[in-house]
Amino acid sequence: MIYRIRHQTIVHYDAPVQLARFNLRLRPAPWPGQWTSDYHLAVDPAPASIESRPGAWPVHVARIEIDSPLHRISIESSFRTGVQGGPPIEPQPDDPTVGAVAEAALAARDMGPAGPAHYLHASPRVPLVAEIGAWAGDLLVPHRSIVEAALELARRIRNEFAYVSGATDAATPVAEAFSARHGVCQDFAHVMVAALRWFGLPAAYVSGYLRTDPPPGMARLVGADAMHAWVMLWCGPTREWIGFDPTNGVIAGDGHLFVAMGRDYADVAPMDGLFVGGSGQNVQVMVDVMPEGEEA
């Protein structure tokens, strides 16, 4: 499948801000099974500099500096991306067990950006929360098959948590979203990451996109009107990373378009930074993810 993605963000500031320095993490980082072309980043007003830099994780960072006073900024990221089709990923009889994956993760020597050892430990936004571990304890037992157990965990989150937009924000601690049993994709992904790590499994946080309109005959997925977040679980040296979407209770397929992966939200936040001055701000986001050939 080939998609065209257009993602526009407009921020209005109540009072002008100055000396803005932002990190944008909107351009897809390379990921197996997905290619990206025709990437275009348009920032208005024009920045004093845009610098592209590799991130510490599978994440692409554009550093923006704007010197002139800003009342409003528009950021538009657009690109084509293709994902391998083929049969959807499903649990297999010969999948490794939870216990075997945990052991392999301890022995892993890969220190690269996607090395499992980086994703095994508490991270700034995902501490290890005992309550989450206890809640997932019946699923992530050592003898269970890893893919099957993780899929059941994703479904449990989908079933037990209410999707409530606006009840949480980017700074909501994972323990809080967990005890309230509600939130958005970011909260659900953090809960799932925390549960997996509690049992010594390498779990990462992924940001990306879902196709806006479902294929004929399929239900529209939740989270398609903005950027989406889901979880990558390292399933041992042969199956490697597999995506699980706890918001929708599914294994990520060819409608999940990868942008960035990190230890938690903070590593892949689409936009963060600093400016001088400032008061309130108002953010509008528009996302279009269209399969090529289905446009118009």
Added chain:
Amino acid sequence: MTKTATPVMEAAGWADAYLARAPEGDLFAGASAEMAGHWRAMLDRLSAQAQGDPAMLAGNVERQAVDLGLAFRLTGDQQERPWPLSPIPLLIGAREWTHIEQGLVQRAQLLERVISDIYSTQSLVRDGKLPANVITGSPHHWRVMTGAPPPHGHFIHFYAADLARGPDGEWRVLADRVRTPVGVGYALENRLALSRATGDLLGALNARRLAPFLSDLRRGLAADCERSDPRIGLLSPGRFNQSYAEQAHLARYLGLLLVEGEDLIVSDGQLFVRTIQGLKRVDGLWRWMDSRFIDPLAFDAESRIGVPDLFDACVKGGLMLANWPGVGVIESRAMAAFLPGLARDLLGAELILPNIATWWCGQAAERAHVADAMDELVVGSAFDRDVAGLTGTRFLPGSAMDAGQRAALLEAMARRPMDYVGQEVVRLSTTPAIVDGQLTALPFTLRVFVARDELGQWRIMPGAFTRLAAHGDIRAALMGEGDLSADMCVVDARPAPADGLASAMAPAIRRVGGMLPAKAADNLYWLGRYIERTEMTARVIRAIVGGSIEADLGPAVGSPTMDRLMGQLALWGAISGTAGAVGPLCAQALGDGAQPGSVRALLAAVAGIGEGLRDRLAVDYWRLVRLPLPDFDGGVTETLLEASSRMIERISALSGLAAENMGRTEGWRFHDMGRRMERAINGCRLAMLFGGDRASADDLTVLLDLNDSQISYRNRYLAGPALAPVRDLVALEPQNPRSIVYQAQRLAEHVAALPTLHGDGMPEEPQRLAAMLAARLAPMTGDILSVADLADAESRLLELSDAIGQRYFLQRRKERSEGVSLLS
């Protein structure tokens, strides 16, 4: 032998009594014959000095510590605590010390090699010498630093090791510290306090001096900077940090610029400090801030205390940053388990100073050993995080666990074995200290400091921060509840040869001046303003209770002058309202910290601002600033009078110190400008209030009193106070150091003397406004000065103060871009 009254005999009594009770392995009791002689000689002298009374000795040293302004906070403390310093230093002989030195040099070399590998080729992980999770499990590992080596090749400039000495006399390393060298400033100050309290004792013992180590450290930092006469800052997290006092002291001692994040800015990959002369390049930083917080754009986006793009300044701009970000990865207990093996692999040698034995549970065999031998071990968090099964602590002896605790721990270790280590139980030898007036053996640990010199070679400070544990776990923070600190002296058999190199190594002569960071200027200015405001508030209170007008402590009815005085206190926020009796109202204005304008609240503001200027204020000044409010009783006029008079005297003492002891730097100018500005603004207000066109005799008397001009007036005029002469004296007489004109002229002089950013000779806004104000007031006399003129002068002063703030101080408030989460 019976005790006699002579001090020397008492001294023998101290040593002998101690030795009779000292536990096995005590540093003194187990000392060689030669070292025991040093110990005895020391105790003799100390005892003689204290006339045989240990409590007196402890008191002497405590007083020195207070005088030095030594203080600290434990986590959660709002107020600083007095520094607990034992008057008895530890003595270590040259031979034993050489062994420690060799061990630490080897260790520093090893740590440098390991860190360098972790952040470059990672061959240790690839070859299976170091498990990946020992690195990635550390919250101090920063993957973003991989492939970004320090421009001059040194990851570590400064290193501290916590050492334990077992009862068998063997030294072991408890912990390695490379993130911040907390303790080195305290070690220096302990030495200073001890040498002040004990006269020539340290010299007589041939104790090695600490100063050469610090100049080596300073030169080592400079050697890695790009420019030859570099500007180096000490990057502090700010005055609420636990070790801020230490940072300020070190910055002062080493001649480094004490800076916080908001003083600094990165532009085009270069680091600059904001000064009153504009941006000035910074060549290097000694950071006392965790890597996590140094740059919100490269590390933790939540950090409010860092410098945006400091990462770029390091990696691309050639900034010397000591220590390099990410070095903290080697501090973990998990890492300690691998250091003996890494020493063999990388150095081809055994560790001279071994670790305490450590087993990392991320490996199957080690995990099994820890589970089996738990009774003889301490189980700890491998990466100093909170972990399951060790609730509320980070290490617990197996023997102290009940069955339930042990089962919970084993369950947690089965799930996440990499989060745990087992360590041998450390037994500590003891050293003499004074507890409750008695010579007592206390277990101790040392924190020893290591730094690179000019040539990049490792130097060891011949002293240490010594912690004497009252109880509890010595593996925790720098100091715990009830602990004592002590000095440690390395003693030589013979005095060190006279330091003949002193002149050869003398630096180029410099005079006062240098750079004034914008934030320090801001603080100095407001320090001046608050001190002056405190004085004026105290003067108003004294005028009310001091009998310059007829008043008693009853309700102040019928006196418009008294109403006006009370009204002014209310306007300043010193009292909540003017209703009530005079005594309690004055008590509120003096002592109610909830009133923002009370003397107590103003003093707290002064102390708060002063704390942010610790590197710039003399110790005497700082001590006066921090003295508590004098006692008083709201029902007894005399005590209110006494307290307000005490405050005025104290502020006069501060003025005297500023006038006679402060260098005439730009910093002094800002401090003085603050006082002049506040005095002039208050002068205008009070002159309008008490010197209006219908002012009564009482009003004018109060005005002269608040202006401290009663005597001048009486000397000049035989009659009672009259409007025009009073106005002339308090507002316009250029010779009166409390007149408005006098303040305006000093302000104009100060701003004229400050550096200008204009290259074209045009005056800057503060210079223009100050000159205009002074010129406007100069030709006036008391008979033509109107209330409107006073109001005009006041508004001009406020405008000038704003202009000073705009021009010289930090105007920039950094905000994090929030709410742009863009997520569904």
